[in-house]
Amino acid sequence: MHDNDTFDEAELQALTDRAKALPRDIAPAPEVWATIRDRIERSRVRTLVPLSSTDLSQAGVRVPDEPSRARSPRTLYAFGAAAALFVAVATLVLVRDGADESTARPVAVGPNSGPLTTASTSIESVFAEYDQATTDLTNDLAQRRSRLQPEAVAVIDSCLTTIDRAITESRTALADAPDNTTIAELLQLTYQQKIDLLRRAADLPLGSL
Amino acid sequence: MSPLLANQPRPTPGAVTDDVALAQRGDMQAFERIYQQHAGRVNALCRRLAVDVARADELMQDVFVRAWEKLESFRGESSLDSWLHRVTVNVFLASDRTDKRRRAHEDTVDDDHYALSAATAPVDVGGRIDLERAIATLPPGARMAFVMHDVEGYSHEEIAAMSGIAAATVRVQLHRARRHLMEALG
Amino acid sequence: MTRRTGVVAFTLITLGFAGSALPTDAPAQQAVSRGWPLNAEGAVKVYGDAGSIRIIGWDRDSVAVSGTVANVAKFFAGGDRNGVKMGIETTTGASKPSDLVVRVPARARVWVRSASSNVDVSTFSGALDVSTVGGTVHIQSTPTELRAESMNGTLDITASPAYLRLKSATGAIMWNGSSDDVGIVTVSGRVVVTAGSVHRARVETIDGDVRFGAAFTAKSTLEIDTHSGNVSLGITKGSNAALEISARGCDLFGVKQGQDRALSVAAPPTKFYKSIGQPLLGEPSINIRSYKGYVTATMQ
Numbered sequence: 001m002h003d004n005d006t007f008d009e010a011e012l013q014a015l016t017d018r019a020k021a022l023p024r025d026i027a028p029a030p031e032v033w034a035t036i037r038d039r040i041e042r043s044r045v046r047t048l049v050p051l052s053s054t055d056l057s058q059a060g061v062r063v064p065d066e067p068s069r070a071r072s073p074r075t076l077y078a079f080g081a082a083a084a085l086f087v088a089v090a091t092l093v094l095v096r097d098g099a100d101e102s103t104a105r106p107v108a109v110g111p112n113s114g115p116l117t118t119a120s121t122s123i124e125s126v127f128a129e130y131d132q133a134t135t136d137l138t139n140d141l142a143q144r145r146s147r148l149q150p151e152a153v154a155v156i157d158s159c160l161t162t163i164d165r166a167i168t169e170s171r172t173a174l175a176d177a178p179d180n181t182t183i184a185e186l187l188q189l190t191y192q193q194k195i196d197l198l199r200r201a202a203d204l205p206l207g208s209l
Numbered sequence: 210m211s212p213l214l215a216n217q218p219r220p221t222p223g224a225v226t227d228d229v230a231l232a233q234r235g236d237m238q239a240f241e242r243i244y245q246q247h248a249g250r251v252n253a254l255c256r257r258l259a260v261d262v263a264r265a266d267e268l269m270q271d272v273f274v275r276a277w278e279k280l281e282s283f284r285g286e287s288s289l290d291s292w293l294h295r296v297t298v299n300v301f302l303a304s305d306r307t308d309k310r311r312r313a314h315e316d317t318v319d320d321d322h323y324a325l326s327a328a329t330a331p332v333d334v335g336g337r338i339d340l341e342r343a344i345a346t347l348p349p350g351a352r353m354a355f356v357m358h359d360v361e362g363y364s365h366e367e368i369a370a371m372s373g374i375a376a377a378t379v380r381v382q383l384h385r386a387r388r389h390l391m392e393a394l395g
Numbered sequence: 396m397t398r399r400t401g402v403v404a405f406t407l408i409t410l411g412f413a414g415s416a417l418p419t420d421a422p423a424q425q426a427v428s429r430g431w432p433l434n435a436e437g438a439v440k441v442y443g444d445a446g447s448i449r450i451i452g453w454d455r456d457s458v459a460v461s462g463t464v465a466n467v468a469k470f471f472a473g474g475d476r477n478g479v480k481m482g483i484e485t486t487t488g489a490s491k492p493s494d495l496v497v498r499v500p501a502r503a504r505v506w507v508r509s510a511s512s513n514v515d516v517s518t519f520s521g522a523l524d525v526s527t528v529g530g531t532v533h534i535q536s537t538p539t540e541l542r543a544e545s546m547n548g549t550l551d552i553t554a555s556p557a558y559l560r561l562k563s564a565t566g567a568i569m570w571n572g573s574s575d576d577v578g579i580v581t582v583s584g585r586v587v588v589t590a591g592s593v594h595r596a597r598v599e600t601i602d603g604d605v606r607f608g609a610a611f612t613a614k615s616t617l618e619i620d621t622h623s624g625n626v627s628l629g630i631t632k633g634s635n636a637a638l639e640i641s642a643r644g645c646d647l648f649g650v651k652q653g654q655d656r657a658l659s660v661a662a663p664p665t666k667f668y669k670s671i672g673q674p675l676l677g678e679p680s681i682n683i684r685s686y687k688g689y690v691t692a693t694m695q
Contacts, residue, residue: 028249
């Protein structure tokens with residue numbers, strides 16, 4: 001038989017009648033709701049996850065070793081700190097303090113139920129860590145600045161000005177609306193862009209541009 | 210001139226019930242009331258899509274957790290039952306895709322495999338073949354098409370809209386399902 | 396076509412000068428012409444300085460480089476059948492332009508690093524990774540995967556790799572093609588995407604404006620995040636998507652009036668929802684967030 005074959009009408013009618021007669025309401029087991037509720041409660045925590053801003057220096061192309069560029073140990077430390085921060089933030093879990101079950105919801109901007117907090121630290125301290133990581137990278141850039149091409153320095157400075165302005169605006173807004181997860185996540189992305197830019201700047205060949 | 214949405218007021222509940230509106234703002238008790246009201250309808254669909262009870266319970270959980278996450282997008286243009294059925298179909302198909310990818314590493318996946326093993330063969334009870342058991346032997350796509358169309362009463366187009374599967378494909382799957390079931394019930 | 400193998404012999408022209416006095420009519424540049432055998436999927440790494448680098452894919456199991464190198468620069472190269480490395484290093488003073496044309500096996504893995512060289516890639520279908528600081532990158536090709544990065548140079552890409560990553564600081568990013576997995580990141584660059592179809596795409600800017608046009612299936616995902624950039628979204632007719640937009644304001648053109656809902660929040664951005672066609676529930680869709688910018692969505 002093929003997909004275009006026709007059925008005996010009486011047979012088909014009998015089948016569809018039996019299908020229609022099947023119960024369309026079957027009570028679930030009593031414990032199902034408890035499991036659903038528990039999963040939803042667990043999902044009320046928000047995880048700040050670094051985005052897929054791919055590190056382009058991680059070339060998927062297998063090539064001979066690139067010429068080494070001298071990096072100060074301080075730069076390597078700053079990179080390591082930034083990487084550790086990414087990992088930390090990737091696993092960071094935010095829990096609403098004293099969440100009222102009737103109002104707290106993970107995604108909506110709801111009533112002001114207090115600032116987003118982690119299990120052990122506040123979001124402010126998270127961004128303070130970002131500030132420290134970017135400060136280390138910025139200091140490293142300062143040491144190399146005079147050896148970079150002026151055009152490259154101008155591009156980096158322009159971008160840092162843009163990014164820092166965005167960070168200031170976002171942090172001000174977040175201070176007024178600490179529950180606003182959209183602003184918090186956009187702020188996190190802005191910090192990540194700053195770290196990425198500073199890392200790229202540290203990777204610029206001397207005399208670049 | 211295009212509509213500027215910024216100044217539109219929040220719509221008053223109509224098809225969006227009070228419980229839905231409360232749940233959309235994070236009221237878990239309201240969501241539990243929604244669950245109690247609709248769980249039976251959703252569970253019936255889960256039982257028939259997922260074949261065995263354990264997997265049906267898992268599917269139920271996944272459906273309502275997803276419904277909680279996506280409830281903000283419910284705007285009352287359909288009944289909540291239909292909306293929940295839509296979520297059920299999506300979750301079911303997504304899990305089936307995951308299973309397929311896993312099975313692809315183990316053996317050849319045959320979308321047209323109509324299981325009729327001893328464990329799942331329809332049971333002849335008093336001379337009548339158990340339709341539920343026969344439905345369970347259908348492959349996922351055909352099973353979904355038959356359950357949604359012939360049991361739940363959705364049209365081909367509605368099923369296509371819910372599932373993202375072309376209406377023509379739904380028709381083909383339904384035809385195959387009916388053919389298999391009529392042979393099995395023979 | 397039968398692939399020819401074997402060593403391709405070229406003449407190496409000596410660079411640099413002997414003696415203590417330069418002839419007064421010495422040429423400003425020296426010619427380069429070299430070649431090496433390379434496996435069909437071997438790796439090629441090219442370092443540039445200033446000027447141009449052109450990558451051309453061909454059907455031979457070899458790498459051939461030709462071009463001109465400024466007198467103040469030095470051409471270096473080496474490798475084996477699995478990988479070849481070559482490039483330009485400026486020996487003294489400011490960079491002077493050098494121009495290289497590098498022919499590579501069409502399915503090789505190519506990696507280009509440049510300070511301000513303009514990079515051009517054509518008829519290439521392997522894996523490609525290009526990074527320049529100030530130069531422009533122009534790719535019209537069919538790489539299987541593509542990464543391209545510039546600080547302030549323009550990325551002008553016409554390609555449909557399965558995997559695509561584009562990044563700039565202030566340089567404009569223009570992409571025309573289709574892809575399964577797209578990531579575009581810039582601080583202030585303007586982003587213009589004319590995509591056939593995308594499966595999963597993500598765009599991030601700080602204040603760069605974004606124009607993104609594509610056909611969206613019910614299974615497509617698009618995320619655009621920007622602090623203050625404006626976003627213009629073009630949705631091909633027949634697309635299926637659920638829009639969720641957080642912005643200062645949002646205009647929808649050509650979209651059927653429906654039960655749109657604006658969810659006002661105490662502080663911007665404001666959230667908007669709109670379904671296009673028949674989106675799947677529980678499936679990813681189009682999510683745009685701009686803290687200070689405006690979003691325009693147009694059905695095309």
